[in-house]
Amino acid sequence: MRNKLVIASKNRHKIEEIKDILRTFHFDILSMDEAGLTDLEVVEDRETFEENSMKKAEAVMRATGSIALADDSGLEVDILDNQPGVYSARFAGEGATDQKNNEKLLDMLQGIPADKRQGRFVSVISLAFPDGRKVSVRGECPGIIGFEPKGDHGFGYDPLFIVPAYDKTFAELGEGIKNKISHRARALAKLQDELREIVGGRDGEDRNNQ
Structure with missing residues (x-):
């Protein structure tokens, strides 16, 4: 019997992205809604991505x-002292739309030239196991904040986040490329080694016989 893994998120875009990246892992992957947690709200009130991520996973x-997997992610911009950081989803206020958050970021970067608009997407992914084991990994993807939104794919700050190697925003690149190079993909790549060590021994034979 395969282990269940519940993604501690109600963000449809994030769930789809994580499921796509995790498709080769041998788990039955459920969203919170699919696991019957439609009413569970976890307040992200900690100071770091690591703390917020583990709080959600444990809850x-x-x-x-x-087994629960939680991702806390956001955008850090160097010249803004790493804002918006852990407040990325609510940068323009509680319940803010992606458009409002992007508009606030662009307003704060008015007059800032391209060579000073460096930043990074950060993803910290935590696993909490019923037996008390905990794992956290961190992935980062460096980039440049653009001057205007470009592209129709993705969510959040994707239309503003330019990946220098492609000279395109995440929203222009689309999910196929993004899910290979993103901060979340890099964190999940690190998680593979952790998962292989944790479930590869005791559970590996059961999985291989399925």
């Missing part, structure tokens, strides 16, 4: 009794 693990 979902306790509520489901299953």
